[in-house]
Amino acid sequence: EVQLLESGGGLVQPGGSLRLSCVASGFAFSNNVMSWVRQAPGKGLEWVASISDGGDKAYYEASVKGRVTISRDNAQNTLYLQLTNVRADDTAIFYCAKTERTPRSSFYFDSWGQGALVTVSS
Amino acid sequence: ERLMTQSPATLSVSPGESATLSCRASESVSTFVAWYQLRPGQAPRLLIYDASNRATGVPARFSGSGSGTEFTLTIGSLQSEDIAVYYCQQYNNWPQTFGQGTKLEIK
Numbered sequence: 001e002v003q004l005l006e007s008g009g010g011l012v013q014p015g016g017s018l019r020l021s022c023v024a025s026g027f028a029f030s031n032n033v034m035s036w037v038r039q040a041p042g043k044g045l046e047w048v049a050s051i052s053d054g055g056d057k058a059y060y061e062a063s064v065k066g067r068v069t070i071s072r073d074n075a076q077n078t079l080y081l082q083l084t085n086v087r088a089d090d091t092a093i094f095y096c097a098k099t100e101r102t103p104r105s106s107f108y109f110d111s112w113g114q115g116a117l118v119t120v121s122s
Numbered sequence: 123e124r125l126m127t128q129s130p131a132t133l134s135v136s137p138g139e140s141a142t143l144s145c146r147a148s149e150s151v152s153t154f155v156a157w158y159q160l161r162p163g164q165a166p167r168l169l170i171y172d173a174s175n176r177a178t179g180v181p182a183r184f185s186g187s188g189s190g191t192e193f194t195l196t197i198g199s200l201q202s203e204d205i206a207v208y209y210c211q212q213y214n215n216w217p218q219t220f221g222q223g224t225k226l227e228i229k
Contacts, residue, residue, distance in 0.1 A: 004165075037166075045158070045166075045209050045220040061217055095166060106213040108156040110177060112166040 002026040002111040004096045009116030012086055020116050022079040022096030027111075030054075030074035033099040035107060036081045038092035039115075046092075049081065050099055050107050059107075086120045093117050124148055124212050128221035135200050136229040143224045145193040145210035154214035157186055157195045160223075161206040169208075170195060202228055 008020040020036070035050040049070040050059045058070050069082040079096055094116050097109035125148040135141045145155065153173035160166045168177040170186035173193060183198035197204055205228055210221040 039160075044222045045160075045211070047218050047220070097166075100171070102154065102213055104154070104214065106154070106216055106218050108168070108171055108211060108213045108218065109158075109166075110168045110171070112168075114163075114165045 002098060004111060004113030006096050006113045006116035009118050011119045011121060013122050014087060014120055016086055017084045018118060020081040020094055022113055024077045029077040033101045034072060034079045035097045035099040035109060036070060037095045037097055037109060040092040088120050091118060091120045123217065124151055124215045124219050126210050126212055126219055126221035128210055128224045130224060132225045132227060134227040134229050138199055141197040141200055141226055143195040143208055145221050147191045147212055150190045151212040151214035153189045154212055155193050156211045158209045159206045
């Protein structure tokens with residue numbers, strides 16, 4: 001059974017930084033693209049970032065590019081998301097997702113964690 | 123960026139009846155559409171991919187159809203556990219984008 005467990009969420013001040021982690025089990029982590037998807041309060045889902053199975057390629061949504069870094073440690077079956085210079089509109093539940101990559105190099109998400117809440121407020 | 127518009131925003135259906143949720147793309151996305159279920163306090167769940175393929179473990183009463191710009195998720199014989207928000211997502215074009223969701227309620 002695929003399991004994805006996020007951690008690292010919490011309250012962070014505007015302009016601050018935060019690192020989210022996602023520990024994966026139940027599948028071959030190092031063979032899969034992984035992603036982060038977020039949901040702001042009262043809003044829909046928004047893809048944030050994805051990373052190739054080997055970790056050598058990262059993809060970002062335009063509004064977060066430059067403030068967010070996705071990375072992974074395949075030896076530890078762990079995915080990360082570093083958020084810097086956070087803003088109020090970064091407040092959201094961040095979901096870790098096992099990702100299917102299509103031949104067109106776009107993504108859909110076949111397993112999800114329960115999410116980590118990030119609140120940006122002073 | 124492809125916009126995905128879902129309707130209705132809220133759908134109220136009696137137990138045992140079927141529910142039809144719609145998703146429209148601003149331009150053709152072929153059949154590269156997925157549907158997800160978000161229940162309160164639970165991890166999101168992939169229901170449908172490639173417009174009509176059920177994901178592993180998804181009951182047969184969930185079905186997807188459509189191509190081009192018009193897509194439908196049909197839930198047959200509604201059960202209380204189906205109370206959730208449902209999202210469509212296109213992955214034909216970069217970046218992949220989601221609809222704004224349809225909230226399904228039980229009458």
